[in-house]
Amino acid sequence: xxxxxxxxxxxxxxSARVSNDEVVLDxxxxxxxxxxxxxxxxPIFSCRDVDVYYGAKHAIKKVGIDVAKSQVLAMIGPSGCxxxxxxxxxxRMNDTIEGARVEGSILxxxxxxxxxxxxxxxxxxxxxxxxxxxxxxxxxIYENVAYGPRIHGLAGxxxxxxxxxxxxLQRAGLWEEVKDRLAHPGTSLSGGQQQRLCIAxxxxxxxxxxxxxxxxxxxxxxxxxxxxxxxxELRQSYAIVIVTHSMQQAARVSQRTAYFHxxxxxxxxxxxxxxxxxxxxxxxxxxxxxFG
Amino acid sequence: MALSLEGHTTxxxxxxxxxxxIQAVAMGALVIxxxxxxxxxxxxxxxxxxTLVLERERKINLYDTEIEEAALQVIARRQPVAQDLRAVFxxxxxxxxxxxxxxxxxxxxxxxxxxxxxxxxxxxxxxAREARQLGRLASVMIRAAMEAFDHLDPVAAxxxxxxxxxxxxEYAAALRRILTRAMEDARQVQAVxxxxxxxxxxxxxGDHARNIAxxxxxxxxxxxxxxxxxxxxxxxxxxx
Numbered sequence: 001x002x003x004x005x006x007x008x009x010x011x012x013x014x015s016a017r018v019s020n021d022e023v024v025l026d027x028x029x030x031x032x033x034x035x036x037x038x039x040x041x042x043p044i045f046s047c048r049d050v051d052v053y054y055g056a057k058h059a060i061k062k063v064g065i066d067v068a069k070s071q072v073l074a075m076i077g078p079s080g081c082x083x084x085x086x087x088x089x090x091x092r093m094n095d096t097i098e099g100a101r102v103e104g105s106i107l108x109x110x111x112x113x114x115x116x117x118x119x120x121x122x123x124x125x126x127x128x129x130x131x132x133x134x135x136x137x138x139x140x141i142y143e144n145v146a147y148g149p150r151i152h153g154l155a156g157x158x159x160x161x162x163x164x165x166x167x168x169l170q171r172a173g174l175w176e177e178v179k180d181r182l183a184h185p186g187t188s189l190s191g192g193q194q195q196r197l198c199i200a201x202x203x204x205x206x207x208x209x210x211x212x213x214x215x216x217x218x219x220x221x222x223x224x225x226x227x228x229x230x231x232x233e234l235r236q237s238y239a240i241v242i243v244t245h246s247m248q249q250a251a252r253v254s255q256r257t258a259y260f261h262x263x264x265x266x267x268x269x270x271x272x273x274x275x276x277x278x279x280x281x282x283x284x285x286x287x288x289x290x291f292g
Numbered sequence: 293m294a295l296s297l298e299g300h301t302t303x304x305x306x307x308x309x310x311x312x313x314i315q316a317v318a319m320g321a322l323v324i325x326x327x328x329x330x331x332x333x334x335x336x337x338x339x340x341x342x343t344l345v346l347e348r349e350r351k352i353n354l355y356d357t358e359i360e361e362a363a364l365q366v367i368a369r370r371q372p373v374a375q376d377l378r379a380v381f382x383x384x385x386x387x388x389x390x391x392x393x394x395x396x397x398x399x400x401x402x403x404x405x406x407x408x409x410x411x412x413x414x415x416x417x418x419x420a421r422e423a424r425q426l427g428r429l430a431s432v433m434i435r436a437a438m439e440a441f442d443h444l445d446p447v448a449a450x451x452x453x454x455x456x457x458x459x460x461x462e463y464a465a466a467l468r469r470i471l472t473r474a475m476e477d478a479r480q481v482q483a484v485x486x487x488x489x490x491x492x493x494x495x496x497x498g499d500h501a502r503n504i505a506x507x508x509x510x511x512x513x514x515x516x517x518x519x520x521x522x523x524x525x526x527x528x529x530x531x532x
Contacts, residue, residue, distance in 0.1 A: 275373045290299040
């Protein structure tokens with residue numbers, strides 16, 4: 001029967017594969033030539049030409065990027081790409097590392113954070129940090145949150161301090177779970193609760209920016225979901241910068257994504273675009289799991 | 293950037309995506325044959341070929357279900373992003389276009405089976421020729437679109453968009469010619485109405501081929517196939 005069929009055999013010559021070189025760049029970029037728009041309209045942080053050296057090692061190369069208010073910026077990239085190093089520049093945590101040298105301009109609300117007049121303790125209150133592993137102080141839940149406001153003199157009396165502790169725990173979504181055991185040690189809480197306690201501790205001193213360095217990597221999926229939910233709430237009041245190894249997490253929580261590779265900031269863009277149509281091949285290869 | 297569904301660190305992901313792609317290509321080969329068989333059945337008024345077209349329709353529906361299930365599995369298990377995500381989406385859409393093109397081919401077969409007992413609507417030699425000509429164009433288009441899809445080649449896909457312009461003018465001309473015949477001989481009206489529907493089906497198959505080409509461009513990152521630079525934006529029309 002098939003032989004009765006008149007076959008309209010047409011050979012379509014295989015054409016040369018499309019080369020989208022105009023929009024997609026294959027080669028590693030020149031330092032400081034990031035793909036995408038590094039600027040935002042009303043930045044809280046404005047970083048330009050940031051270089052970081054650990055002794056002779058050039059860990060961050062001419063990175064420039066703005067951090068927007070009321071947004072989550074996710075920084076992704078393979079291990080050793082410099083994303084955590086860059087995060088630590090934002091509240092001068094690299095100062096504590098021997099041999100580390102930071103160059104370039106990092107402006108917080110228009111003022112250089114490396115200015116001699118800048119009080120580093122004050123800076124770290126304005127730019128709080130949440131670490132990979134929950135690290136509550138070996139004190140009570142109450143004291144964990146009250147410590148910062150107390151040393152920064154944010155509360156006039158015990159009533160005000162109680163209120164700050166209450167509000168901070170409430171905003172961190174932990175109040176209902178700990179309100180009857182504020183005197184218990186912070187370390188008695190579960191991992192997810194401890195991480196939310198650390199977030200409460202960070203927001204107790206009224207920061208403007210919260211830095212998060214893989215805040216969920218030690219947590220189970222439910223605890224992770226609660227932190228991610230919390231980030232969505234917190235970004236209404238604070239700018240958040242998160243370093244994460246989970247690309248799904250970056251896609252879920254952030255509005256902007258920055259991709260780092262061997263110390264270069266390769267690409268910055270709206271998260272919506274980065275995860276559907278990235279412009280640099282290195283970004284594409286990394287997020288689609290083709291790296292290396 | 294050359295389009296490739298492979299190269300993942302997790303090689304099983306390569307396998308899943310390639311399997312999905314290959315299944316859709318195989319379905320496409322079946323649909324191309326269906327179109328050719330259906331045109332043959334209509335233009336030669338061959339009841340046995342028409343029956344064959346209907347029998348094979350079930351296979352096409354099976355492909356449709358299987359590929360949709362496989363695409364769901366890839367999304368659920370692999371969480372594809374960027375080009376991979378666009379590919380899974382596009383493959384699913386290509387399968388829908390193929391299924392609809394096969395439905396149009398089925399309409400030709402049904403026309404033959406419904407009317408072959410009566411002599412009324414059998415196309416005359418001229419109408420059969422028109423159908424063969426449009427059918428050839430439709431086959432060429434769907435074959436070219438599936439070649440572009442097989443090689444994930446957006447440039448080749450863009451050439452299908454050009455062919456669609458030719459199809460549109462051929463369809464308009466063929467319609468004019470058969471309507472003229474109806475005006476000349478009122479006894480032809482019923483046969484001509486039937487023929488007009490058949491030609492419309494063939495033109496629709498061309499539209500599905502064009503949409504497949506559009507989806508290949510989408511995998512390459514083009515929201516608009518004219519962005520490949522092969523066609524001026526004004527010549528690209530997107531229809532449903």
